[in-house]
Amino acid sequence: MKKLDIEKYCNLMEEIKRRMSVIDAFLAGISNAFYKVTTIESICLQIRKILELIAMGSLVANKKVFSQTYKNFSKYWNAEYLLRDIERLNPQFYPKPIIEIPSSDPNIKMGWKEKNSSKYLTKKEFVKVYKKCGAIMHSGNPYGSQIDYGYYEKNIPVWRAKIINLLNTHTIQLVNDRNIYLIHMKEERDSKVHYYIFAPVSENEITEQVGSADSLPARR
Numbered sequence: 001m002k003k004l005d006i007e008k009y010c011n012l013m014e015e016i017k018r019r020m021s022v023i024d025a026f027l028a029g030i031s032n033a034f035y036k037v038t039t040i041e042s043i044c045l046q047i048r049k050i051l052e053l054i055a056m057g058s059l060v061a062n063k064k065v066f067s068q069t070y071k072n073f074s075k076y077w078n079a080e081y082l083l084r085d086i087e088r089l090n091p092q093f094y095p096k097p098i099i100e101i102p103s104s105d106p107n108i109k110m111g112w113k114e115k116n117s118s119k120y121l122t123k124k125e126f127v128k129v130y131k132k133c134g135a136i137m138h139s140g141n142p143y144g145s146q147i148d149y150g151y152y153e154k155n156i157p158v159w160r161a162k163i164i165n166l167l168n169t170h171t172i173q174l175v176n177d178r179n180i181y182l183i184h185m186k187e188e189r190d191s192k193v194h195y196y197i198f199a200p201v202s203e204n205e206i207t208e209q210v211g212s213a214d215s216l217p218a219r220r
């Protein structure tokens with residue numbers, strides 16, 4: 001059976017979770033890169049990789065577009081321009097973090113409420129963090145201003161929390177796809193990424209399908 005595009009997206013989310021586990025191991029002192037400076041640099045590399053996966057995730061439905069965007073990320077440092085280009089391809093590319101609340105409608109199990117933007121990584125903050133994590137990848141100029149590792153040490157936990165709040169429960173639309181996908185980064189039943197497809201089938205009817213990163217959806 002053909003692998004669904006949304007499963008490809010969920011696999012990217014699983015990769016984000018693995019990279020976040022690396023960050024958590026560094027922050028908890030379980031792992032290290034021998035001394036503080038290289039540990040901070042290693043964390044920033046993981047954050048930068050995570051941001052790239054977030055930015056490109058919605059393009060997985062188009063292999064050609066995804067591949068070209070990936071090449072652009074490897075060549076250009078300006079995340080603002082890259083996000084602009086991605087937005088041209090898919091205006092709904094950025095995850096929309098939500099809070100699920102019980103619905104008063106007996107026909108609807110849960111309602112969606114937008115999350116406060118101060119709690120998650122916004123597109124504007126995305127650009128800033130991406131640039132900061134890129135800047136630390138280069139050696140400091142001994143005759144110029146030095147890298148402020150204290151700044152990174154202070155802000156990395158904040159960036160981590162905002163990325164998690166962005167992704168924990170979010171909706172996404174893939175490029176050239178009318179469906180809306182609800183993503184749970186984990187659920188009580190297991191630690192896998194799960195998806196729920198909300199697809200318009202007629203003017204007055206919506207179908208919902210569910211699945212996870214390693215299973216085709218079952219109609220609910």
